[in-house]
Amino acid sequence: MNPEPFLQLDRVIHEKGRLAIMSMLAASPELSFIEMRDALNMTDGNLTTHIRTLQESGYISISKSYQNNRPHTTCSLTPSGKKAFTGYINLLEQIIQQNKPKQ
Amino acid sequence: MNPEPFLQLDRVIHEKGRLAIMSMLAASPELSFIEMRDALNMTDGNLTTHIRTLQESGYISISKSYQNNRPHTTCSLTPSGKKAFTGYINLLEQIIQQNKPKQ
Numbered sequence: 001m002n003p004e005p006f007l008q009l010d011r012v013i014h015e016k017g018r019l020a021i022m023s024m025l026a027a028s029p030e031l032s033f034i035e036m037r038d039a040l041n042m043t044d045g046n047l048t049t050h051i052r053t054l055q056e057s058g059y060i061s062i063s064k065s066y067q068n069n070r071p072h073t074t075c076s077l078t079p080s081g082k083k084a085f086t087g088y089i090n091l092l093e094q095i096i097q098q099n100k101p102k103q
Numbered sequence: 104m105n106p107e108p109f110l111q112l113d114r115v116i117h118e119k120g121r122l123a124i125m126s127m128l129a130a131s132p133e134l135s136f137i138e139m140r141d142a143l144n145m146t147d148g149n150l151t152t153h154i155r156t157l158q159e160s161g162y163i164s165i166s167k168s169y170q171n172n173r174p175h176t177t178c179s180l181t182p183s184g185k186k187a188f189t190g191y192i193n194l195l196e197q198i199i200q201q202n203k204p205k206q
Contacts, residue, residue, distance in 0.1 A: 006123040006143075016117060020109040023198065041110075092195055095126065 005094045012057045013088045017042065018050050022077070022085050025060060030076040051075060059084055108197045115160045116191045120145065121153050125180070125188050128163060133179040154178060162187055 013022055020040050024031055037047050054060045059081030063074050077085065116125055123143050127134060140150050157163045162184030166177050180188065 006119055006126070009119050011119070014117070014119060016109055016112050016114070019198075023109070023201070089199055092199055095122075096192055096195055096199070098126070 005091045005098070008091055009095075010084055010088050012053060012059065013084060015050075017046065018054060021047075021050055021054065021075075022059065022081070022088075025075060025077045026082070026085050028076075030063075030074045033073040033075070036075070054081070057081075057084075108194045108201070112194055112198075113187055113191050115156060115162065116187060118153075120149065121157060124150075124153055124157065124178075125162065125184070125191075128178060128180045129185070129188050131179075133166075133177045136176040136178070139178070157184070160184075160187075 013019055017040070021036060024036060024039065033047065033051075036042075037044065040047070042050075051060065051062065055062055058078060060075045061078050063076075065072050065074075116122055120143070124139060127139060127142065136150065136154075139145075140147065143150070145153075154163065154165065158165055161181060163178045164181050166179075168175050168177075
Protein backbone atom coordinates (compact mmCIF):
# COMPACT_ATOMS: atom_id res chain seq x y z
CA MET A 1 0.00 0.00 0.00
CA ASN A 2 1.10 3.50 -0.73
CA PRO A 3 0.75 5.54 2.49
CA GLU A 4 1.35 8.85 0.73
CA PRO A 5 -2.30 9.89 0.21
CA PHE A 6 -3.01 9.41 3.93
CA LEU A 7 -0.02 11.44 5.00
CA GLN A 8 -1.05 14.24 2.67
CA LEU A 9 -4.65 14.55 3.90
CA ASP A 10 -5.04 18.12 5.13
CA ARG A 11 -5.71 17.95 8.90
CA VAL A 12 -7.60 21.23 8.87
CA ILE A 13 -10.13 19.90 6.36
CA HIS A 14 -10.16 16.28 7.53
CA GLU A 15 -11.96 17.03 10.82
CA LYS A 16 -15.62 16.00 10.28
CA GLY A 17 -17.21 19.32 11.20
CA ARG A 18 -14.83 21.37 9.08
CA LEU A 19 -15.21 18.92 6.19
CA ALA A 20 -18.95 19.56 6.34
CA ILE A 21 -18.45 23.34 6.41
CA MET A 22 -15.97 23.31 3.52
CA SER A 23 -18.33 21.11 1.50
CA MET A 24 -21.26 23.46 2.02
CA LEU A 25 -19.17 26.47 1.06
CA ALA A 26 -17.81 24.68 -2.02
CA ALA A 27 -21.39 24.42 -3.27
CA SER A 28 -22.41 28.09 -2.69
CA PRO A 29 -20.88 31.50 -3.37
CA GLU A 30 -21.47 32.39 0.30
CA LEU A 31 -23.50 31.22 3.28
CA SER A 32 -24.60 32.90 6.47
CA PHE A 33 -23.56 31.70 9.90
CA ILE A 34 -27.19 30.84 10.67
CA GLU A 35 -27.64 28.80 7.49
CA MET A 36 -24.56 26.73 8.26
CA ARG A 37 -25.39 26.31 11.93
CA ASP A 38 -28.92 25.10 11.20
CA ALA A 39 -27.98 22.84 8.27
CA LEU A 40 -25.20 21.18 10.24
CA ASN A 41 -27.01 21.14 13.57
CA MET A 42 -24.00 22.67 15.33
CA THR A 43 -23.89 24.85 18.41
CA ASP A 44 -22.86 28.50 17.97
CA GLY A 45 -19.63 27.80 19.86
CA ASN A 46 -18.73 24.78 17.81
CA LEU A 47 -19.32 26.51 14.48
CA THR A 48 -17.45 29.62 15.65
CA THR A 49 -14.41 27.56 16.60
CA HIS A 50 -14.33 25.69 13.28
CA ILE A 51 -14.80 28.89 11.30
CA ARG A 52 -11.94 30.54 13.14
CA THR A 53 -9.64 27.60 12.37
CA LEU A 54 -10.60 27.71 8.69
CA GLN A 55 -10.08 31.45 8.56
CA GLU A 56 -6.68 31.20 10.24
CA SER A 57 -5.68 28.65 7.59
CA GLY A 58 -6.70 31.12 4.89
CA TYR A 59 -9.44 28.81 3.58
CA ILE A 60 -12.48 31.01 4.20
CA SER A 61 -13.17 34.69 4.43
CA ILE A 62 -15.70 36.15 6.82
CA SER A 63 -17.81 39.20 6.23
CA LYS A 64 -19.71 40.93 9.04
CA SER A 65 -22.55 43.34 8.42
CA TYR A 66 -25.97 44.26 9.81
CA GLN A 67 -29.38 43.12 8.60
CA ASN A 68 -32.46 44.60 10.28
CA ASN A 69 -30.20 45.96 13.02
CA ARG A 70 -28.88 42.51 13.77
CA PRO A 71 -25.34 41.30 13.11
CA HIS A 72 -25.14 39.20 9.97
CA THR A 73 -22.07 37.06 9.34
CA THR A 74 -21.38 35.35 6.04
CA CYS A 75 -18.56 33.03 4.98
CA SER A 76 -17.14 32.07 1.62
CA LEU A 77 -14.24 29.98 0.38
CA THR A 78 -11.10 31.87 -0.59
CA PRO A 79 -9.22 30.80 -3.77
CA SER A 80 -6.73 29.04 -1.51
CA GLY A 81 -9.61 27.29 0.28
CA LYS A 82 -11.08 26.12 -3.03
CA LYS A 83 -7.72 24.75 -4.08
CA ALA A 84 -7.17 22.98 -0.76
CA PHE A 85 -10.66 21.46 -0.83
CA THR A 86 -10.24 20.20 -4.40
CA GLY A 87 -6.89 18.67 -3.44
CA TYR A 88 -8.46 17.03 -0.39
CA ILE A 89 -11.33 15.52 -2.39
CA ASN A 90 -8.90 14.24 -5.05
CA LEU A 91 -6.85 12.53 -2.34
CA LEU A 92 -9.97 10.94 -0.86
CA GLU A 93 -10.80 9.57 -4.30
CA GLN A 94 -7.32 8.05 -4.58
CA ILE A 95 -7.68 6.47 -1.15
CA ILE A 96 -11.05 4.98 -2.03
CA GLN A 97 -9.80 3.59 -5.34
CA GLN A 98 -6.68 2.17 -3.73
CA ASN A 99 -8.36 0.64 -0.73
CA LYS A 100 -11.84 -0.42 -1.70
CA PRO A 101 -12.33 -3.70 0.19
CA LYS A 102 -12.81 -6.77 -2.02
CA GLN A 103 -16.40 -7.97 -1.62
CA MET B 104 -26.67 19.84 1.25
CA ASN B 105 -27.44 16.70 3.15
CA PRO B 106 -25.30 16.68 6.33
CA GLU B 107 -26.18 13.08 7.17
CA PRO B 108 -23.11 11.38 5.62
CA PHE B 109 -20.79 13.67 7.60
CA LEU B 110 -22.55 13.01 10.87
CA GLN B 111 -22.36 9.28 10.25
CA LEU B 112 -18.61 9.15 9.55
CA ASP B 113 -17.11 6.77 12.14
CA ARG B 114 -14.77 8.84 14.33
CA VAL B 115 -12.65 5.81 15.16
CA ILE B 116 -11.86 5.17 11.50
CA HIS B 117 -11.81 8.80 10.36
CA GLU B 118 -8.57 9.67 12.18
CA LYS B 119 -5.82 9.66 9.52
CA GLY B 120 -3.49 7.17 11.19
CA ARG B 121 -6.27 4.70 11.94
CA LEU B 122 -7.69 5.13 8.43
CA ALA B 123 -4.29 4.10 7.07
CA ILE B 124 -4.12 1.07 9.39
CA MET B 125 -7.65 -0.06 8.54
CA SER B 126 -6.92 0.33 4.82
CA MET B 127 -3.77 -1.78 5.05
CA LEU B 128 -5.60 -4.49 6.99
CA ALA B 129 -8.52 -4.46 4.54
CA ALA B 130 -6.05 -5.43 1.82
CA SER B 131 -4.33 -8.32 3.71
CA PRO B 132 -5.48 -11.30 5.80
CA GLU B 133 -3.08 -10.17 8.54
CA LEU B 134 -0.07 -7.91 9.03
CA SER B 135 2.66 -7.78 11.61
CA PHE B 136 3.23 -4.78 13.86
CA ILE B 137 6.61 -4.23 12.19
CA GLU B 138 5.16 -4.30 8.66
CA MET B 139 2.58 -1.69 9.56
CA ARG B 140 4.99 0.48 11.51
CA ASP B 141 7.49 0.56 8.65
CA ALA B 142 4.93 1.01 5.85
CA LEU B 143 3.23 3.89 7.66
CA ASN B 144 6.37 5.41 9.10
CA MET B 145 4.85 5.56 12.57
CA THR B 146 6.56 5.38 15.95
CA ASP B 147 6.01 2.28 18.07
CA GLY B 148 4.04 4.36 20.58
CA ASN B 149 1.81 5.92 17.96
CA LEU B 150 0.98 2.61 16.28
CA THR B 151 0.39 0.93 19.66
CA THR B 152 -2.10 3.62 20.67
CA HIS B 153 -4.04 3.42 17.40
CA ILE B 154 -4.10 -0.38 17.49
CA ARG B 155 -5.45 -0.33 21.04
CA THR B 156 -8.23 2.06 20.02
CA LEU B 157 -9.16 -0.15 17.07
CA GLN B 158 -9.11 -3.26 19.23
CA GLU B 159 -11.29 -1.63 21.89
CA SER B 160 -13.80 -0.77 19.17
CA GLY B 161 -13.84 -4.41 18.13
CA TYR B 162 -12.44 -3.61 14.67
CA ILE B 163 -9.19 -5.56 14.81
CA SER B 164 -7.93 -8.62 16.62
CA ILE B 165 -4.37 -8.93 17.86
CA SER B 166 -2.39 -12.12 18.07
CA LYS B 167 0.87 -12.33 20.02
CA SER B 168 3.37 -15.15 19.50
CA TYR B 169 7.12 -15.69 19.34
CA GLN B 170 9.30 -15.93 16.24
CA ASN B 171 12.98 -16.77 16.73
CA ASN B 172 12.56 -16.08 20.43
CA ARG B 173 11.28 -12.59 19.77
CA PRO B 174 7.71 -11.40 20.35
CA HIS B 175 5.74 -11.27 17.14
CA THR B 176 2.46 -9.34 17.04
CA THR B 177 0.02 -9.55 14.14
CA CYS B 178 -3.26 -7.77 13.52
CA SER B 179 -6.23 -8.55 11.35
CA LEU B 180 -9.66 -7.01 10.76
CA THR B 181 -12.56 -8.62 12.60
CA PRO B 182 -15.86 -9.16 10.72
CA SER B 183 -17.19 -6.10 12.55
CA GLY B 184 -14.09 -4.12 11.46
CA LYS B 185 -14.61 -5.15 7.83
CA LYS B 186 -18.22 -4.07 8.00
CA ALA B 187 -17.36 -0.73 9.62
CA PHE B 188 -14.63 -0.03 7.08
CA THR B 189 -16.89 -0.85 4.12
CA GLY B 190 -19.55 1.46 5.57
CA TYR B 191 -17.00 4.22 6.06
CA ILE B 192 -15.70 3.97 2.48
CA ASN B 193 -19.25 3.97 1.12
CA LEU B 194 -20.00 7.15 3.07
CA LEU B 195 -16.82 8.81 1.74
CA GLU B 196 -17.97 7.97 -1.77
CA GLN B 197 -21.34 9.60 -1.11
CA ILE B 198 -19.62 12.71 0.25
CA ILE B 199 -17.37 12.95 -2.78
CA GLN B 200 -20.24 12.50 -5.21
CA GLN B 201 -22.37 15.02 -3.34
CA ASN B 202 -19.73 17.67 -2.90
CA LYS B 203 -17.36 17.49 -5.80
CA PRO B 204 -16.54 21.16 -6.50
CA LYS B 205 -17.63 22.40 -9.90
CA GLN B 206 -14.54 23.05 -12.02
